[in-house]
Amino acid sequence: MEKTLPKIEIIEKYCKGCHICVEFCPTKVLEMQGFVAAVKNLEACIKCMQCELRCPDFAIKVITE
Amino acid sequence: MAFDYDKYIRPGKLPHIWCPGCGHGIVMKGLIRAIDSLKLDTKNTAIVSGIGCASRLPGYMDCCTLHTAHGRAAAFATGVKMAKPGMNVILVGGDGDGTAIGGNHFIHACRRNIDMTYIILNNKIYGMTGGQFSPATPTGAKASTTPYGNPDPAFDIAKLAIGAGATFVARGTAYHAAQIDKLIAEAIQHKGFSVVEILDDCPTTFGRRNKFKSVIEMMNHLKEIAVPVKAAEKMSAEQLQGKVLTGVLYKEDRPEYTSEYAKVIERAQAGK
Ligand SMILES: Cc1ncc(C[n+]2csc(CCOP(=O)(O)OP(=O)(O)O)c2C)c(N)n1
Ligand code: SF4
Ligand code: SF4
Ligand code: SF4
Ligand SMILES: [Mg+2]
Numbered sequence: 001m002e003k004t005l006p007k008i009e010i011i012e013k014y015c016k017g018c019h020i021c022v023e024f025c026p027t028k029v030l031e032m033q034g035f036v037a038a039v040k041n042l043e044a045c046i047k048c049m050q051c052e053l054r055c056p057d058f059a060i061k062v063i064t065e
Numbered sequence: 066m067a068f069d070y071d072k073y074i075r076p077g078k079l080p081h082i083w084c085p086g087c088g089h090g091i092v093m094k095g096l097i098r099a100i101d102s103l104k105l106d107t108k109n110t111a112i113v114s115g116i117g118c119a120s121r122l123p124g125y126m127d128c129c130t131l132h133t134a135h136g137r138a139a140a141f142a143t144g145v146k147m148a149k150p151g152m153n154v155i156l157v158g159g160d161g162d163g164t165a166i167g168g169n170h171f172i173h174a175c176r177r178n179i180d181m182t183y184i185i186l187n188n189k190i191y192g193m194t195g196g197q198f199s200p201a202t203p204t205g206a207k208a209s210t211t212p213y214g215n216p217d218p219a220f221d222i223a224k225l226a227i228g229a230g231a232t233f234v235a236r237g238t239a240y241h242a243a244q245i246d247k248l249i250a251e252a253i254q255h256k257g258f259s260v261v262e263i264l265d266d267c268p269t270t271f272g273r274r275n276k277f278k279s280v281i282e283m284m285n286h287l288k289e290i291a292v293p294v295k296a297a298e299k300m301s302a303e304q305l306q307g308k309v310l311t312g313v314l315y316k317e318d319r320p321e322y323t324s325e326y327a328k329v330i331e332r333a334q335a336g337k
Contacts, residue, residue, distance in 0.1 A: 014079055016085035018086035018280050019279070019281060020086060023281045024284075052067060052068065054091060056088060056094075057079075057080060057081070057083075057090055058079055058094070063066070063067045065066075
């Protein structure tokens with residue numbers, strides 16, 4: 001079965017660049033690009049939702065189907 | 066599927082005012098998930114706060130909200146609950162708001178056992194006003210008003226609540242984000258005065274002064290000090306040094322105030 005990847009939406013207007021999502025993603029999917037978080041390696045995402053759960057700023061959504 | 070927080074947030078209110086990495090947003094998300102899991106009617110749910118960064122929380126929530134005077138959330142919330150005993154009443158505030166200026170309101174609401182849930186966001190400092198020490202600031206910690214280290218011991222807020230008579234007391238942390246909604250939901254369901262203390266971070270006024278290099282260090286610190294109550298049962302006093310217990314710490318059934326007050330009304334109307 002082929003692995004389905006989620007869509008990770010980062011609302012840049014809300015992101016305050018705290019690094020929490022980058023640090024606590026277990027598979028290093030995210031990185032900081034300047035001031036805001038960005039997706040670096042979507043392939044590695046295991047859809048654990050940790051980033052969405054921990055972001056203090058409502059800035060990250062992991063959309064699975 | 067992504068959780069739909071927007072459903073519970075007043076349109077146009079985000080981004081919120083909290084600093085980068087401030088745990089208050091993490092707690093707010095936990096509260097939203099708790100409200101969602103219990104399917105509470107937001108039109109029948111009042112969220113009441115005093116003053117402080119933590120107390121700004123209700124302003125974002127698409128519920129019935131009251132942002133009141135510093136330390137006075139419990140008094141206003143008691144008024145709401147007495148006028149509308151069927152309403153879900155949730156208080157939110159900081160350690161300063163709740164245990165310094167509002168300390169008396171806090172202990173007497175516990176003693177009275179009125180059916181409400183009080184979420185205390187304990188970042189161990191007065192965040193909003195620039196980092197003065199609070200009754201929850203640890204001994205030795207630096208605050209703008211204790212530049213040489215705090216000589217006072219800190220309140221253990223959960224113990225204070227138990228001692229004062231709260232009938233449900235739980236503690237979580239901003240690091241243990243997935244547990245927050247569960248603790249709050251259980252607190253809301255409990256009939257009586259419930260206290261949920263969430264150990265939180267204030268990177269801006271506490272972290273910087275106390276040698277935390279980053280938000281991540283503060284989060285990891287919360288991770289390290291927390292011990293679930295069940296795990297603590299198997300640990301020695303030595304192993305528990307410097308740790309804090311998390312989970313449901315206390316639960317008791319005791320007559321609830323609005324029900325007791327209804328009986329007073331009945332007796333008075335019957336003239337005996
Ligand atoms: C009567 C009164 N006294 C003092 C203040 C100033 N004041 C505003 S917020 C605050 C402390 C807030 O600390 P806390 O409740 O811990 O919330 P935090 O900002 O840390 O989230 C103080 C002393 C005030 N607003 N009103
Ligand atoms: S869902 Fe999990 S694995 Fe995917 S980006 Fe978020 S934290 Fe990383
Ligand atoms: S956790 Fe949220 S606010 Fe912090 S960097 Fe990631 S997306 Fe931005
Ligand atoms: S000052 Fe502290 S408590 Fe207030 S928003 Fe900033 S980090 Fe949060
Ligand atoms: Mg505080």
